[in-house]
Structure formats: structure tokens, C-alpha cells
Amino acid sequence: MHSPNISLFWSTFIKLDIGSKQKLISSYRSGYRVEQWTLSGYIPYTRLFHSSRVTNQIQKDGAAVLPSPQEVTIILRKNEFNKEFPSGSVKSYDSNQLASNDPIEDTRSEGKCKLTPGKCLLMGVFDGHGGPACAQVISKRLLNYIAAALLPVDLVNNYIKQEHKERLVETYNDRADIVPDLKVIYENSFNQYMSNLASTAKPEIDVKASFEKGILQLDNDLSREVLEPFKADGAINPKTLSVALSGAVACISYIDGPHLYVANVGDCNAVIGTMTEDNEWVAKKITKEHNTENLDELKRIWSEHPDDERKTVIRRDRLLGELAPLRSLGDYRYKWPAEILSTVAVPLVGPKAIPANYHTPPYLTARPDVYYHRLTPKDKFLIMASDGLWDMITPLQAVKLVGEHMKGKVFFNPLKLPRKNIQLGDINELLLHRKESLKSKPKDRNAATHLIRHAIGGTEYGVDHSRLAHLLSLSSDVSRMFRDDMTVIVAYFDSEFIRQCPT
Template sequence: MNFSNIKIILNTLNSHMKLDLGIKYKLLSKWCKEHNIVYQEFCVTSTLNRRFHSSQRSAQPQKDTTLLPSPQEVTSILRQNEFNKELSSGSVKSYDSNQLASNDPIEDTRSEALCKMTSGLLMGVFDGHGGPACAQVVSKRLLNYIAAALLPLDILQKYVKDGLQENLIETFNDKVQIVEDLKLMYDNSFKQYLAQLEDFSKNGTDVAKCLEHGIMNLDSHLSKEVVDPYKTKGVINPKTLSVALSGAVACVAHVDGPNLHIANVGDCNAVLGTLTDESEWIAKKITKEHNSENFDELKRIWSEHPEAERKTVIRRDRLLGELAPLRSLGDYRYKWSTQILMDVAVPLVGHKAIPQNYHTPPYLTAQPDIYYHRLTSKDKFLIIASDGLWDMMTPLQAVKLVGEHMKGKVFFNPLKLPRKNIQLGDINDLLIHRKESLKSKPKDRNAATHLIRHAIGGTEYGVDHSRLAHLLSLSPDVSRMFRDDITVTVAYFDSEFLRQCPT
């Protein structure tokens, strides 16, 4: 193990962060697991490192001269990718989103869109691994697949007959651009998908089935776009191969009036913020992660492979000792047959493309779990976020932070009287309420930024600027030890709209 790397890690833990001992152990253990290092070995090696280099220490402690970002610079970093959208109709009145990278480049993506030929808002958070390629492609394509699956049969037939002249979705804050040669391939795949949808649409448009159908078919196309050209022309496209060999987990919401559907693949999460009659916040965690902490998921995987593989199919809490999420899109290293891997992956990637103990593929699926919740006026917002946020705070902490943010951000808006003929006493009550709101006025208008700020710099006494500044100033190779990429979307519900929905 490289002593210089240990030194960086220990210096960061001991000098640059005000963390209690338990959190330090947790971070070290996580880092060791990700780098396939036995934790005890790390402890021994780091102890030896301190002994071997003890003579290099000066008698006086060295002053840390690292130039940290100022509070204004920290805020600028946190707000770099934030976005807000006000919506004019439906049960979602607005949403906030933001992302903060730890990897370089960031492997998280997100997308939001209104369905144009049906009703409903789609929102997705995608957490990539093994590179950003799969997450970027999925975020660009998946909402179209779902919107197409949601089309009633007559509208689908007319849409195909008219030559796909109109976009199915209206996207917001869409910055990802697909290179032209891949765009042509993806358009052809989508046309093939539309041609196959007619039989599916004959059975009606069940939202849960549409979410599943869109996810599974896009995942299948990620494979076909590599394998089909190889089988017909003997050609391997490095671009499509990089998408298929990298992976992405996904959490996608479809909100249509009071109906909330969530499709989840992997370890992102969706959490509902509900306000009780006693003005207390309740966090309802809608999703359940597909990872080694989910025993039902472990049982499913064990049941799909011979008993002789029980000790190898899940090792070190990972699929085949390598992959932490136990379901994902892409990641065809764990789905293709050994022969296909030998033909299309090994020539460009080498024999490491085939995992150890790879006997009875597929080991991985993109099959989503679908959840349904009927919204009421007590449901105030939905948080969808990658595990980078949930590693740093609990669902209840996140809900309380957004709830406090809702109360405090009232002060950002100019005072507006609710009606013309308002009494002086009512105006006085309004001013008192605004004065109370000032006490909890947040630094950020955007709730996603507010969550990220507290996730990284939060302590039991509030946000610690020193901690926040240190973590934001770390280089990506060290930063990844302390936190993952973080992507957050917070959707606010229109309580009055939901109150008037029939039960």
C-alpha cells in the first residue's frame, strides 16, 4: 500500500476535518472496502508509516497553510449547478435541483420533463459507476421511452403514422448532448421500440407497467447497440461498448395529479415529506435499495444461481466481489454470456472484462421495483437523490431540513397581501409571521442546495464553514474517500390542488 496515499488520508482526517472518532472509522472502513484493502491491514500499515516517518516530524506542530475557499466561494461552488422550475398546472407547483461532483467527471445525472401527449411530470436521478457514459445516455433517453409507453394505442398509432413529428416530452435544464453518430443509432433504436409498442399498448396504459417496460427496453437496447453490429458486420463500437460496460442506477418518478409512481433500480432513494395536523414532519421512505443490506435482494440472487456459487456470487457485500448495487442499467459485464464478453469486450478491455467466478450469467438485472402513493394535501414535497446524499443524512433529517427551508424561504419573496380588503390586524399577523421566518432564513433559495450544504458541512450545531470548505477543496482522488457525487431533486406539491382532488 502506498505510504504517500495513507499520509494524505490521515492528514485529511486528522487536520482538515472536525469529525468524531466513530465517523473517521466509518470513512476509513468504507474507503478500504472500495479499494479491496483489509481494514486491519490499513491500520497496521498506517501505524508503521507513522513509526518509520516519526523522525521527520518537527518538534512543533506544522501550521496548515492551505488556502481554503471563503464563504462566498463555497456558496459559488455549491450553487454552480442549481436549477429551479415553476410549473403552471398539475399537482407539482415547482421543483429545485442541484448536483455536486466528487468524481471528475461527475458520474451522476438527472432529468425532468413534462409529458406532452399525456398528462404527468417525469423526474429522474441517475447515479453512474464505472464512468459517466451509461448515466448520461440513460438520462437522455429513458424519459422518452417511458413517455412512449404511456401513450394510449390510438395516440401511439397516430404518432407513428405522422412520422414522429413532435417531441413526446418537454425537458428542462437539459445540458447533455449526444454525439451525432450515436444520436442516429439511438433514434433508430427508439423507432424500433415504437414499432414494438403497439402490442403492449393494446392492454391499456398502466403507469407501473409503462415505467417497467420503458426501463427494461432501454436497458436491452444498450446491449443490442453493441452486439448487433458485431454479429452483422464484425464491428465493435468503442462508444456504445463504454456505455454498456459502465452502469447506472435510477430512481424515476411519474406524478400525475394525486398519483405518484416511483420506479427504482439500485440504491438511489425517493423520500416523501408529509406535515401532520400537529405540524410535525414525517419522512416516508418510498423506495428500498437493491444492495447487500437488503436481505430479500440477497435471497433473490442466491436463488438464481447454483448452491455452489453461494459464497462467490456475493463477496465483500458486492456482486461477484465487485459491484455494490445489485440491480442497474448497463453493466453488461455481469449480464452477457462469457462468449459475448470474449468477442466484444475482451479485445478492447482485456480479460478483466470477465469477472472472477463468472459461471452462470446473467448475474444482474435492470428490473425496477415500482411503488405507488396517492398524494394528499398533507404531502408537501418529494426528495429524489443519489446515495451521495443518503450516505450523509437520514430521510428524516432531509425532510426536516426541507421543511425548515420552506418556512424560512418565505422571507426571500416580497410581501404580497393575500387580498385587497385586508384588515390591519391580519396585516400585523402577516408581518409577525415574516419576522419569525427571518430567524430561520436559509442561505440558499434552492432546497437542493440547502440539503447539499448541510450534508457536507452540517454538524449538530449547524453548518461548519471550515468543514465545508475543506471538503470542497479536496482533489477528486481524495474527495471520493469522504463522499460520493451528490444529486438532489426536490419537487413541491400544490396542497390546494391535492385538497380538491376527489378521494
Template sequence: MNCSNINIVFNTCAKIDRSLRQKLSSIWYKSYVLGDRTRYFHSSRTICQTQKDDVEVLLSPQEVTVILRKNEFNKDFSHGSVKSYDSNQLQSNDPIEDTRCEAQCKMTPGLLMGVFDGHGGPACAQVVSKRLFKYIAAALLPQELLENYIKQEPRELLIDTFNDRAEIVQDLKFIYDKSFNEYLSKLSNTAKDEIDVKVCLEKSIMHLDEDLSREVVEPFKENGTMTEDNEWVARKITKEHNTENFDELKRIWNEHPDEERKTVIRRDRLLGELAPLRSLGDCRYKWKAEILSEVAVPLIGQKAIPANYYTPPYLTAKPDVYYHRLTPKDKFLIIASDGLWDMMTPLQSVKLVGEHMKGKVFFNPLQLPKKNIQLGDINELLLHRKESLKSKPKDRNAATHLIRHAIGGTEYGIDHSRLAHLLSLSSDVSRMFRDDMTVTIVYFDSEFLRQCPA
């Protein structure tokens, strides 16, 4: 955002009330985000900041660190291709609309990890994070195991989740269990000689989306890689499902009549409203107009039916599934919501995590490499460690390290003033400058991968 854009922010936010406009009139300042993109950020005082003798006092470095580390989590594994993972979240919306989930399949090998970026509220993302991995784990069961599982009473858990603090209320749990049992029945009636992971992922995601839609309507009816030169390279695994992806635009255009070409995508959004072109939920862009009239219009009015809504569905939950075989050169995987990618490029994030990997060894006590080591060797080792300590990161958790740099990073390092200002913004202002951030970094075991058969 350059200076000429600042007024545009105010002009396009017509619903900002007078008190918020007054908040926005205090401090603007200029900074650089890990590269050459100039950005201007506004600061307003909130309860996180205090005044002393009419002078505004910033959050201290310790207070900033407490905020950044509030949702940290890390998990180590004793065997397999994944050695450990770090995760963290920093909200901008209140409540946060991002959710994340990590789990291990109990009846088949494999880890499941996901970041779910909600919009218009947190509810759908929360429900998907609680339910999706069970659908995927069930789809991955061989036929015999699936049939045995269905017969179990009580059934063992399909997955072990980590850092799962949320509980589903009992009345919703009953509905979700009913849908899941019907899903299991359909799976068992579809004979499969072998497991096709791509197909299993697609079907489980699509089926959950169908269940989400049906569960709403039914009541109304009833009533990171390294090169040979040890330079970090970011290998992008996924593609965005938005208007910057021309293949997505062509898919949307081909699914609707030519006369809708100018209306199906407007202002870089689906029907001029929705930024993502694929998603779970968002039934307003999937249901027939008659169902919207019956279910949604009585609740939120005629605006429930988008303009130019002629040939639904306009939105799909069908995923793009990518396969990448891990090699010893693959060191880690970064999964993050676009709150992170709005602030830094994939290569910048990979370099930061790579530097963090080298520096975090200094969180552990010094261990001498061998017995009978000479005093001279110890002295040389200590001198090297002292010099290397300069690269020790502030945060042990790499997800926190990325979030800290995404918000406060400049080409000269971390700008505490900027970091403190942005973390002090109230939620009504914060959303104008950054999105919720959720980051999971998965570390691979290079030695395990080196010994795996090709």
C-alpha cells in the same frame, strides 16, 4: 469513521501514489453530521485555495456559495399536482458520474423525473437520462395514439425536457433512433385495452437495457408527509438494491445454483465487484462468457470476465415499481443519488426541506394581507417578520440548501471551515470522502390535491 479507521484508509488504497499520500498528510479535523455520527475529514489545498505569507487561506463564504449554486435549476408549473421543483448537482468525480432529467409528457398527462447514479464513468448514466423518458412516454400511449404517432412524419416530440443542456452526437443519434423505432413497432404489435403504468414502466426500462446491450454487441457481430401534529415524517418510497436489502440477497441466491451461494455475493458486492444488485448497463454481469470473451476481453483484458462467472446473467435492470396516491398532507418528494444519503438520513433531509419551506417566504417582498389595515397591525406584522427572518435560509433553492447542510452541517449549524475544506479538495482526493450529489425536490400543490376526487 473513527480514529482507528484512519490508517485503514491508507492501507486499503494501495494504488495511491506518493504525491497523493503527501497531500493526505496535512489536516484532519473532527465534525458531526446532523446527528451523532462522528466523521473525520481530510483537507488538501487545491487551486481553489491560495496562500498568503505561507498561511493557507480558505474559500470565502461567497466563493463557497458560487460553487454550491453553479448547477441550480428550478421550474414552476401553473396547474396540476406538482407546483414546482428545485434541483442541483455537486460533483466529486471529474467528470461527474451522476445525471438527472425532468420532463413533461406531451401526449399524455404526467411528469417524469429521475436521478441516475453512474459508476465507473458517466457515459451510461448520461445515455439513460437522454433516452429512458422517451421509452416510458411511448409505452404510456393508448393504442390509437401510439399508432397515429408512428405514422406521423415528422413526429412531434413525446416529451418536453427541462434544463436539458446535453446533445447526442449525430452517429449515436442514428443508432438510438433506429432502436427506438423498433421499440415502437413492438409496442404497436402488442395490443392493450388499458394502460397498466407498472407494466409500462417495467417493460420500457427493461427494453432500453436490452437495446443498450444489443447496440454494443451488434457491431462486433457485423464486424415528504406531515402528521396531524404538524411534525415532519419521512415516508420512504423505494428500497435499496444492495446487500443491505435481504430480499435482494434472497433473489440473487435463488436465481443461481446452491454451489454459487458463497461466490455470487462476496464482500457485500455482486461477484465481489459491483455494489448495486440491479442496474441499467453493466453488461459485464449480464452477457454470456463467450460474448465477453469476444467483445470485452480484446479491449480490457481477461479481467473483463469476473471471477466465478458461471451462470449469467447475474444482474437485472428490472425495476421495483411503487405506487403512492398523493394526498393534501404530502408536501414534497426528495429524489437524490446516494451522495446525499451517505451524509444524512431521510428524516433529517425532510426536516431541512420543511424548515426551508417556512423560511423561503422571506425571499419575497412583504405583502399586506388586507386594505385599510391599522398602523398597530402593521407594526405587529413587521415585528413578527423581523423575528421570523432569523429562520430565512441562505439559499432560495432547496436542493442547494440540502447539499450545503450535507457537506457542512453540524449539530450547531453550518461549519464554514469544514464546507470550504471539502469543496476545495481535488477530485482524486474528494472521492474518498464524498460521492457526487444530485438532488431534485418536487413540491406538491396541496390545494389541487384537496380538490381531486378520491
């Protein structure tokens, strides 16, 4: 999930001939453990989970021609989306995804809770590994699990009594569906979850506890949906097994008025862009990654296993020498007892299903860290993204890019005179100011696209088209050497609405 040093690798790679490039790629790949669980069980009915295997280079007289600026823009804008809201603390959000893997292992989900008293907004970024199955499935299910945990007990009971169930979350930009046989399994799990909530839900809603309950319950269901049928009649469903064996990290935000909660499992991140009194941008990083750069996380893992495993539980900056994130959903290769892996996973995927030095599982948890931030009028936007973006740019660089984009994107809209009976001289001054300001007009209306463009092609002098075109034209097996899948959501806050919220 972590890209190599992009600048060093790129500067070396671009100067080589084809044969040398292939040798460098082979050398790089031999040092990385790459595993792919190929059983998916998920059918997209549009090209949301698209292929990047076919390169974007054009052959002309036997030589490869890089995509033009217009073709680059088409590639970057393929998955962008925008949603505006008539009221509330979020005015709008932009989102986009760019694949590096084939198929893309990232996904995202956004929606508004329909039954919770505050009609809160939920948004999630999910970064898969070991294949796309787990990320795709939890993106379809997790917001509902969290929304259900946010309901008071009377609304839980009302929902259970409904013959035709009302949707808990109104989702946006939902382009894919789960295959019918899995949908039945998932509906049964969710109904059982709702019944459990009815007996345990409290009148007072605790958002942090609701996040934890929803995430952990879905993770438990991913396991139960494999093991219960197996224990009953020895049957193994390869679709549910592929979801349980692949994994995904997640970053989910809950926004209700001035209240922002962010739950994080793994190494996605959420950053707030704040404007100071001096009109300077500040990046407030809300989340903390669960990886080996987090000393508290390392101490937690070491404390959960015997001292004689200290050298094996974390090796090569990875869990058991294999997994970069130290918390995730799915990934039951690091959670199930070895006996279960031997009987359930090994027959289908081979002996590598059990990691080396696997003595005291579970080694992995899906328990989230949940952060709270009270929004102020100075908080202008929230950026949520998978580590594919954060590997390329810093939080402050991202905030400054979105801040500049906010200033420039107003020029996508027609000019409106500020008042009636305005004098011709004032109109001329307004037009001159607009003409000068148009120089800062961004190339992309969508802020998520703007971030991705600069993350891939940005230099200290601006976006380098040659660099951008080269990186977008690589086939997936080569592209992954330079960058990861990228998923970005930028949510804009309504400062005036937040200003009027009670303190």
C-alpha cells in the same frame, strides 16, 4: 458508491500532516476496487458534467487558503435549477448536483409528457459507476421510453405515421446532447421500439407495466446496439461498448394528479415529506435499495444461482466482490455470457472485463421495483436523490431540512399586505413578526442546494463553514474518500389541488 464513515475519517484526516494524509489515502484506496471505463462517446456542450480535479483552494504566501463563505456558495449553486408550474399537483421543483468524481457520474432528467392524456410529470435521478457514459446516455433516453409505453395504441400508431416526429417529453434544464453518430443509432432503436409497441400496446394503460417495459427495453437496446453490428460484420463501436460496460442505477417518478409512482433500480431513494395533524414532519421512504442490506434482494440472487456459488456470488458485500448495487442498467460485464465478453470486451479492456467466479450469468438485472402512493394534502414534497446524499443524512433529517426551508424561504419574496384597508397597528405587528421570522431565513433559495450544504457541512450545531470549505476544496482523487457525487430533486406538491382531486 458507498462513502466510508465520514465523521470518523474526517476527524482523523484533518489532524494529520500532508505526508500522513497521503499515506492514509493510499491505504484507503488500496482496499477499494476502482475501475473506470474511459471510452465515453458523449459530448456535453456546456459545463454540466464539470471537472472537480482543480482544487478550490487559493495559494497565499505558499499556504493553502480555504474558500470564503461567498466562494463556497458559488461552488454549491453552480448547477442549481428551479422550475415552476402554473397548474397541477406539482407547484415547482428545485434540483442541484455537486460533483466528487471527475467527471461527475451522476445526472438527472425532468420533463412533462406531451402526448399522454394526463400530461404527467416524469423526473429521474441516475447514479453512474465505472464511468459516466451509461448514466449520461440513459438520462437522455429513458424518459422517452417510459412515455412511449404510457401511450394508448392509437397514439402510438399516430406517432409512427408522423413525418416530423413530435417530442414525447418536454424536458427542462437539458444542457447536453448526444454525439451525432450515436444519435442516429439511438433514433433507430427507438423507432423499432415504437413499432413493437404498436403491435403489443393495450387500450388500458398500466403505469407499473409501462415503467418495467420502458426500463427493460432500453437496457436491452444498450446490449443490442453493441452486439448486432458485431454479429453482422465483426465491428465493435467503442462508444456503444463503453455505455454497455459502464452502468447506472436509476430512480424515476411519475406524477399525475394525486397518483405518484416511483420506479427504482439500485440504490437511489425517494422520500415524501408529510406534515402530521400535530404539525410534525414525517419521512415516508417510498423506495427500498437493491444492495446487500436488503435481505429479500440477497435471497433473490442466491435463488438464481447454484448453491455452490453462494460464497462467491456475494463477496465483501458486493456482487461478485465488485459491484455494490445489485440491480442496474448497463453493466453488461455481469450480464453477457463469458464467450461474448471474451470476444467483444476483452480485446478492448483486457481480461478484467470478465469478473472472477463468472459461471452462471446473468448475475444482474435492470428490472425495477415500482411503488405506488396516492398523494394527500398532508404530503408536501418529494425528495429524490442519489446515494451521495443518503450516505450523509437520513430521510427524516432531509425532510426536516426541507420543511424548515419551506417555512423560511417565503422571506425571499417581497412583503404583501394580506388585505386592503389594513390598520397601521396590524401592519406594525406583521412587520415585527416578519423581523423575528427572518432569523430562520435559509441561506439558499433552492431546497436542493440547502440539502447539499447541510449534508456536507452540517453538524448538530448547524453548518460548519470550515468543514464545508475543506470538503469542497479537495481534489477529486481525495474528495471521493469522503463523499460521492450528489444529485437532488425536491418537488413541491399543491395541497389544495390534491384536496380537490376525486377520491
